[in-house]
Amino acid sequence: MPAVSFQAVSKTFDTPKGPFQALNQVHLDIEEGEFFGLLGPNGAGKTTLISILAGLARPSSGRVLVQGSDVQANFAEARRKLGVVPQELVFDPFFNVREALRIQSGYFGVKNNDAWIDELLHHLGLTDKANSNMRQLSGGMKRRVLVAQALVHKPPIIVLDEPTAGVDVELRQTLWQFIARLNKEGHTVLLTTHYLEEAEALCNRIAMLKTGQVVALAETSELLKAASGNVLQFKADVDLPPALARLARVTGRIVQLPAHDAREIEEHLSALRLAGVEVHDMEIRRPDLEDVFLQVMAGTSSSHPPPAPAAAAVEVPA
Template sequence: MSAVSFQQVSKTYHTSRGPLQALREVSFNIEPGEFFGLLGPNGAGKTTLISILAGLSRATSGRVAVHGHDVVADYAAARRQLGIVPQELVFDPFFSVREALRIQSGYFGVRHNDDWIDELLANLGLADKANANMRQLSGGMKRRVLVAQALVHRPPVIVLDEPTAGVDVELRQTLWQFIARLNREGHTVLLTTHYLEEAEALCHRIAMLKAGQVVALDRTSALLSGRASTMLRFKTDDPLPPSLADVARVTGRIAQIKAHDAQEVEEVLSALRLHGVAVEDLEIGRADLEDVFLEIMQDDTAPVFLDHPSPLEEVPS
């Protein structure tokens, strides 16, 4: 039985300008114990899909289930299986951190939960804030409390919707160490993030959404090996020649240019020399998930549905 199952899920909003289809027949399963990434540009439908999973929104058509429990027909059982960290900072300003976690435990009928609450506080760097009022916390600390609230009832499925957006490096490291530990202990994790290096490092499989449709679904390693190529990365203050400017990805002083083989690498370097482009810190390496993501988002051809089994499903030889 899948930990999470999306089957032909569509969602249409009725607006003053007419119907807006946010999701179009989205289908994929997440297996127990997987660390699964859901990626896409803003407006692709990621949060809409998670809202349907959480019961905050209802699909126009299709079915969503958590460990076999339909999120509409068997909402209470499905919700108990989930711990969701939302994008928005939502908190009750009248309680301390510990009180907020005890109240959240009560929502799920969990009593005498202080030992687990203490462990959450320690692992998320909140131990010294346990008795602080929620209003006194910084934005990063409030984000940590949201994570603790999502985990307080020990859910088998953890959903992280942009959990590290706008937070400091320390929290990101602390959070991923703890979540990775829970994943090793058997918890299923569904992650949405715009920090693609996080998804590349953490996720077993990845689905990519574009305009409400799944346009890629496969193991992270397969996506990287199947579409990635050699990338030239360098810094320059000079304008690139037109032949390279049209294909380069430029971020500030850093330019990245794709090359499929050694001959193309030499052609790029020759063009740079010919036009007198001064280059610093030249690197030649494999494309990363960000490169693959941009390539897929800009590709108008057929979707990538290779979907090799996750490492958790493979049968040892």
């Protein structure tokens, strides 16, 4: 039995401009003990899917099962099995950190939970903030408390919706060390993130959403193998010639150009020399998950799987 099963899930919202379909026939099973990544651009439907999983929204059609419990028909049972860290910073300003965690425990009928609360405070770097009012905490500290609240009832399935958005490096490292430990102990983890290096390092399997549909679904290693060509990466202090600028991904001084073979690499270098662009710290590397993601979203992936039936997600082969 899958830990989480999305079965033909669709969701349409009524808007002033007419119906908007946020999800379209999403089929997806997450197995017990997986560290699973759900990726997609803004507006792809990731948070809508998680809201349906958490029982905060109803699907227009289809259903979601959590370890066999329907999130609509058996909401309380399904919800007890989930620990959800939302994108938004939501907190009660009337309690300190320890009180907030005790109250959260009570929501799930968990008593005498102080030993586990102390462990959460320790692993999330909150021990010295245990008696601080929630209003006194920084945004990063509030994010840590949200994680602790999601884990306080020891759920078998942990759902992390952009958990490291806008937080410092220390929290990211602390959080991932702790979550990786819980995953090794058997907890299932579902992660959405825009930090694709995190997904590449942590997730065993990844699904990519685009306009509410699953457009890629495979083990992380298979997605990387299926990526085409190489990437020419270097630093430059001047603008690229227009022909290369259209192809490049530029972050500050760092330029990344797709190159399918040695001939195309030489063509890029020749164009740079002719344009008088001085290149520093050049390297040729295999595509990473960010490259794969951009290829899939642009519809330029080198993988051409056979047509799948309407009810099936597309698997990206090796």
